[in-house]
Amino acid sequence: MKKEKKHISATEIGQYVYCPHQFYYIRKYGYKELNKLSREARGEYNDETKSNFKRGLKHHAVFLRNYRIRAIARVAVWLLAAAGVLILLFLYFWLGI
Secondary structure (H helix, E strand, C coil), X not given: CCCCCCCCCXXXXXXXXXXXXXXXXXXXXXXXXXXXXXXXXXXXXXXXXXXXXXXXXXXXXHHHHHHHHHHHHHHHHHHHHHHXXXXXXXXXXXXXX
């Protein structure tokens, strides 16, 4: 376990905002241990820490997939709204409705 620091840097605040669990594991184990766990995450293991790390990887993969789906849906909604406005403008100016 890493020695606890008495201050928190701006980078660490950014890490916490991005993922509180990641911030916790970096503070607790340090980057070297997390890199080691990352390399071992592809295998089977019984250790609870490694199991939690694997669940974290899965959580972030699902979050990224959902984020991408929401981003695509957001773009689709804006495109549909723009198409609707263009249709209304066409009806108003060219057809006089």
